[in-house]
Amino acid sequence: MIRLENLTKHFEMPGKEPVIAANNVSMEVGKGEICIFLGPSGCGKTTALKMINKLIPKTSGKIYIDNKDTDNIDPIALRREIGYVIQQIGLFPNLTIEANICVVPDLLKMDKQQSRKKARELMEMVNLDPNIFLKRYPRELSGGQQQRIGVIRALAADPPVMLMDEPFGAIDPINREVIQDEFLKMNAELGKTVLFVSHDIDEAVKMGDQIAIFREGILEQCDTPDEILANPANNFVKEFVGSDRALKRLKLIPVSEAILPFRMAVNPDDPLGKVADKMRSREAHIAVMVGPRGRARGYITKEEINSDQSGVVSDYSDPLPGTIHENDNLHDAVSQMYSHATDWMPVVDDDGAYKGYITQHIIASLLGEAPRKRGDRIT
Amino acid sequence: MPYIIEIINRSKTLLMYGLMALTFLFGVFSESSGLIKEFMDTYEDWIYLLKQNTIIVFASGLTASFLGICAGILMTRTWFKRYAEAFAQSFNILSAVPTLAILTIIMTLTGLGFKSAFIGLVTVTILPVVRNTYQGISEVPEHMIEAASGQGMTGQQILWKVQFPNALYVISAGIRTGFALNVGTSPLITLIAADSLGEYIFTGIQLNDFNSLLIGSLSVAALAIGTDFILSKLQFWLLPKGVNPQRFVQE
Numbered sequence: 001m002i003r004l005e006n007l008t009k010h011f012e013m014p015g016k017e018p019v020i021a022a023n024n025v026s027m028e029v030g031k032g033e034i035c036i037f038l039g040p041s042g043c044g045k046t047t048a049l050k051m052i053n054k055l056i057p058k059t060s061g062k063i064y065i066d067n068k069d070t071d072n073i074d075p076i077a078l079r080r081e082i083g084y085v086i087q088q089i090g091l092f093p094n095l096t097i098e099a100n101i102c103v104v105p106d107l108l109k110m111d112k113q114q115s116r117k118k119a120r121e122l123m124e125m126v127n128l129d130p131n132i133f134l135k136r137y138p139r140e141l142s143g144g145q146q147q148r149i150g151v152i153r154a155l156a157a158d159p160p161v162m163l164m165d166e167p168f169g170a171i172d173p174i175n176r177e178v179i180q181d182e183f184l185k186m187n188a189e190l191g192k193t194v195l196f197v198s199h200d201i202d203e204a205v206k207m208g209d210q211i212a213i214f215r216e217g218i219l220e221q222c223d224t225p226d227e228i229l230a231n232p233a234n235n236f237v238k239e240f241v242g243s244d245r246a247l248k249r250l251k252l253i254p255v256s257e258a259i260l261p262f263r264m265a266v267n268p269d270d271p272l273g274k275v276a277d278k279m280r281s282r283e284a285h286i287a288v289m290v291g292p293r294g295r296a297r298g299y300i301t302k303e304e305i306n307s308d309q310s311g312v313v314s315d316y317s318d319p320l321p322g323t324i325h326e327n328d329n330l331h332d333a334v335s336q337m338y339s340h341a342t343d344w345m346p347v348v349d350d351d352g353a354y355k356g357y358i359t360q361h362i363i364a365s366l367l368g369e370a371p372r373k374r375g376d377r378i379t
Numbered sequence: 380m381p382y383i384i385e386i387i388n389r390s391k392t393l394l395m396y397g398l399m400a401l402t403f404l405f406g407v408f409s410e411s412s413g414l415i416k417e418f419m420d421t422y423e424d425w426i427y428l429l430k431q432n433t434i435i436v437f438a439s440g441l442t443a444s445f446l447g448i449c450a451g452i453l454m455t456r457t458w459f460k461r462y463a464e465a466f467a468q469s470f471n472i473l474s475a476v477p478t479l480a481i482l483t484i485i486m487t488l489t490g491l492g493f494k495s496a497f498i499g500l501v502t503v504t505i506l507p508v509v510r511n512t513y514q515g516i517s518e519v520p521e522h523m524i525e526a527a528s529g530q531g532m533t534g535q536q537i538l539w540k541v542q543f544p545n546a547l548y549v550i551s552a553g554i555r556t557g558f559a560l561n562v563g564t565s566p567l568i569t570l571i572a573a574d575s576l577g578e579y580i581f582t583g584i585q586l587n588d589f590n591s592l593l594i595g596s597l598s599v600a601a602l603a604i605g606t607d608f609i610l611s612k613l614q615f616w617l618l619p620k621g622v623n624p625q626r627f628v629q630e
C-alpha cells in the first residue's frame with residue numbers, strides 16, 4: 001500500500017519563480033493495485049514517482065509505504081525494496097543482460113543460482129529467448145527489447161512495490177499489447193502495488209485499477225478508469241480523456257456482462273410454432289440454433305417464422321454473423337459487429353459452446369447507465 | 380564510433396606500407412654506410428640501453444596510469460566537484476609546458492639520475508590519464524547513474540559497478556596517449572644522466588655520427604610502435620565486451 005499526504009515539490013530556480021512540480025498531492029493506492037499516473041508532458045508524473053524512492057527530495061508532505069513513514073527508512077534500503085523502471089531505460093552497457101537483470105538480487109546478496117534461474121523465467125515472460133539474449137550486452141538489443149529488460153530487472157528481486165516510468169513507451173504496438181497483458185496477468189498473481197506513469201489514455205484504461213490525472217503538479221482526479229471516463233471531474237480531465245470516452249469505456253466491460261438474460265437456444269428439429277411461442281414470451285427477435293454439442297450453428301429471426309410456421313428450425317436458419325468470446329470486451333464486440341454489418345452477435349466460451357447473445361441495443365443502454373464497479377453483473 | 384575504427388584500420392595499413400618501404404630503404408642504406416657494422420660493434424650497449432629504456436617507460440607509465448586513474452576518480456567525487464574544473468584546467472596548462480622544461484625543473488629538485496627521470500616521465504604520462512579518467516567518468520549519462528541509485532546502489536557501488544567500467548575505454552585511450560608521450564620523451568632523460576636510447580641520439584648529434592643517431596631514433600620508434608601494439612592488444616582483450624567499441628563493431 002502506498003499513501004501520499006500533501007506531497008509537494010518546489011524546484012527552486014535561482015532568480016525565478018520556483019517550479020511547482022507537485023502541489024499538495026494526496027492519494028492512496030491499495031496493496032496489489034495498479035495506479036496509473038497520467039497527464040501531459042511536464043505535469044510532474046516523473047517527479048511524483050521519484051519522490052517515492054527518494055531520488056528527488058520532497059519539499060513537504062508525507063509518503064507512507066505499508067503504513068510506514070518513508071522518512072524513517074534509509075534511502076538505500078528503501079530503493080532495494082522498490083522496483084524502479086526508469087523512463088530512459090538505463091541498462092548498464094558494461095554488464096550482460098543477465099547481470100543487468102540480477103543487479104538488485106546481487107546487491108541484496110541473494111543466492112546467485114536462484115536469481116539467474118529467475119532471470120530466465122522473467123525473460124520468457126516478456127517473450128525474449130533467454131538462450132539468445134542472456135549473454136548479450138545491452139547495445140546488442142533493440143530499444144524495445146532493452147525496455148523489456150528494464151521492466152524485468154525491476155522485478156528480479158521480487159519487490160512488493162513497483163515504480164514504472166513509461167515502461168512500454170519504446171515497444172511496438174503489437175508487442176506492447178502482449179506485454180501489457182502479460183504484466184496484468186503476472187500482477188494478478190504476484191499482487192504488487194504498482195505506480196505506473198503513462199501518457200497514453202488507452203494504456204491507462206487498460207492497465208489501471210486507478211488512474212491519477214495530473215496537471216501542472218495538481219492531482220485533478222484519482223478514480224477508477226470507469227469513473228474517470230463516465231464522470232470526468234472537470235473540463236481538463238474531460239478533454240484529456242478524449243471525446244470518445246464513451247467508446248473507451250467499452251474496453252472496460254467484458255462481453256459476458258452484456259449477454260442477454262435469455263439464451264434463446266433452439267434445436268435444429270424444433271417445430272417453428274414452438275419457437276415462435278418462446279420468442280414471443282421473451283420479446284426476442286432472434287433465436288440461435290444449437291447443435292448436439294452445444295455449438296451455435298445458425299439463427300432464425302422472428303420475421304421468418306411469422307410468414308410460415310409449418311416446418312422445423314433447420315429449414316429456415318441463416319448462417320451466423322460470426323461469434324465473439326465471452327472474455328473479450330465490448331469494444332472488440334462492437335468492432336466485430338460493424339465489420340460484419342450486424343447488430344447482434346452470439347457469444348461463445350473457450351470450447352466454442354454457445355452462451356447467449358449480445359445486441360447493440362443492450363450495449364448502448366449499458367453505457368448510458370451510471371458507472372459500475374468492476375465485477376458488477378447486469379441482470 | 381565507426382569512423383574512429385575506420386581511421387584506426389586505415390592507419391594500420393598505412394603503417395604496414397610505411398614499414399615495408401622503410402625496411403627496404405634501410406637495407407640499401409645500411410649496407411652502403413656501415414650502419415650494420417656500427418650496430419654490431421655497440422650491440423651490448425644497445426641491449427642494455429634498450430632494457431633500461433623499456434624498464435623506465437613501463438615503470439613510469441604504469442605508475443602514472445595508476446596515480447592518474449586515482450586522481451581522475453577523486454576529481455569526480457562530489458566533495459571535489461567545486462575544484463575539479465580548476466584542476467582540469469591546470470592540468471591542461473601543464474601539458475602545454477615543454478617536456479624538456481619539465482625534466483629540467485624536476486632535475487633541479489631531485490638531482491640527476493634515474494629518480495628524476497622517473498618522476499619526469501610520470502609527470503608527462505599522467506596528464507592524459509587524469510584528463511581521460513575525469514572526462515570518461517563525468518560523461519557516463521545521468522540517467523544511468525539514476526538507474527543505479529534507483530536500484531539501491533551506494534555511491535561507491537555506483538562508482539565501481541557503473542561509472543568506472545563505462546569509462547574504461549576512454550581511460551584506456553588516455554593511457555595509450557600517455558605511453559606514447561612517455562616513449563617519445565624517454566630519449567631526453569639522457570640529458571639528466573639516466574640511461575636510455577637517447578644516448579645514441581645525443582652522441583650522434585655531438586660527434587656528428589649519423590649512424591649512431593639513426594640507430595637511436597629507429598630503436599625509439601620501434602619501442603614506441605611495440606609499446607602501443609602491446610597496449611592496443613591489452614585494450615582489446617582486457618576491456619569487457621560491452622564497453623569495448625573495437626569488439627562490438629567487429630562482432
Ligand SMILES: Nc1ncnc2c1ncn2[C@@H]1O[C@H](COP(=O)(O)OP(=O)(O)OP(=O)(O)O)[C@@H](O)[C@H]1O
Nearest residue numbers: 011019020021040041042043044045046047048199
Ligand atoms: N531538476 C529539476 N529542476 C528544475 N525543474 C525541474 C527539474 N526536474 C523537473 N522539473 C520541472 O518539473 C516539472 C515536472 O517534471 P516531470 O519530469 O515530473 O514531468 P513529467 O510529467 O514526468 O513529464 P514527461 O511526460 O515529459 O516525462 C516540469 O515543469 C519540469 O520542467
Ligand SMILES: [Mg+2]
Nearest residue numbers: 045046087165
Ligand atoms: Mg517523465
